[in-house]
Amino acid sequence: MYLASLTWKKLEESISEETIGLIPLGSVEQHGPLGPLGTDYMIPEELAKRIEAAYPDRVLLVPTMPYGVCPYHTSFPGTIDMGLEVLAEVMTRIAMGLMNAGIKKIIFLNGHGGNGPSLDKAALAVYNRGGIAAIVDWWVLAGQLNSTWAGGHGAGQETSVMMAIKPDLVHMKDFFPAEIHHLSDTLQNTHISTVFFGKGSVRVIRNVKDVTSNGAYGGTDVPEKANAPWGKEIIEGVSAYLVNFTEEFLKVSHIYRSDEA
Numbered sequence: 001m002y003l004a005s006l007t008w009k010k011l012e013e014s015i016s017e018e019t020i021g022l023i024p025l026g027s028v029e030q031h032g033p034l035g036p037l038g039t040d041y042m043i044p045e046e047l048a049k050r051i052e053a054a055y056p057d058r059v060l061l062v063p064t065m066p067y068g069v070c071p072y073h074t075s076f077p078g079t080i081d082m083g084l085e086v087l088a089e090v091m092t093r094i095a096m097g098l099m100n101a102g103i104k105k106i107i108f109l110n111g112h113g114g115n116g117p118s119l120d121k122a123a124l125a126v127y128n129r130g131g132i133a134a135i136v137d138w139w140v141l142a143g144q145l146n147s148t149w150a151g152g153h154g155a156g157q158e159t160s161v162m163m164a165i166k167p168d169l170v171h172m173k174d175f176f177p178a179e180i181h182h183l184s185d186t187l188q189n190t191h192i193s194t195v196f197f198g199k200g201s202v203r204v205i206r207n208v209k210d211v212t213s214n215g216a217y218g219g220t221d222v223p224e225k226a227n228a229p230w231g232k233e234i235i236e237g238v239s240a241y242l243v244n245f246t247e248e249f250l251k252v253s254h255i256y257r258s259d260e261a
């Protein structure tokens with residue numbers, strides 16, 4: 001069921017303790033020369049539709065929150081940054097609105113790394129009010145499910161998924177190679193904010209344009225290798241996992257709390 005299409009009365013009749021509120025969110029930000037600015041919310045929205053389709057009576061799909069936290073992308077035109085505090089407040093209010101309707105369980109289906117701290121804050125607000133919230137970072141999940149599905153920003157992984165779901169929005173002909181500015185000769189960027197050294201990596205935050213001149217970067221995951229069949233494989237694999245996860249999350253009925261009588 002889709003929140004915006006229901007009347008309040010139909011919603012009231014449809015909600016039970018089991019119902020999951022599913023909130024897709026992302027970011028409107030530059031995605032290199034190939035991908036649309038809405039990449040980060042369009043992919044979670046597509047995944048969320050597939051989850052809702054699997055459990056139409058038990059999952060309440062909420063309109064997508066398109067904007068997120070992306071201050072490091074603003075050197076490129078079209079990027080809209082909500083800031084950490086604003087996003088935390090907006091996501092908390094959306095969650096509280098669902099809880100007011102009787103929802104106890106929420107899934108934040110996230111498409112953008114910068115949203116993490118704001119979502120943690122919103123999820124804790126849900127918990128402190130007696131509910132529980134799960135946060136899914138789909139692109140991280142993709143790399144865990146299959147190492148060949150891992151990817152970077154505006155690189156092969158994301159661009160391929162966009163080619164699979166909205167092919168008209170990807171512009172392969174506009175590709176031009178990026179000039180990559182690693183932190184130093186020995187501290188090489190494997191992602192925009194990840195620098196590899198020895199056997200491990202550390203996060204180093206810079207303005208995106210200072211790392212990659214075209215805005216896209218994913219180390220070995222290069223945008224030129226993007227193709228629709230690869231994207232289809234990724235989105236189908238991730239959505240199959242999420243449908244199974246949702247089934248288990250629907251079953252969660254009692255969560256231990258140390259202060260319970």
Ligand SMILES: [Zn+2]
Pocket residue numbers: 031039040111112153154158
């Ligand atoms: Zn992205």
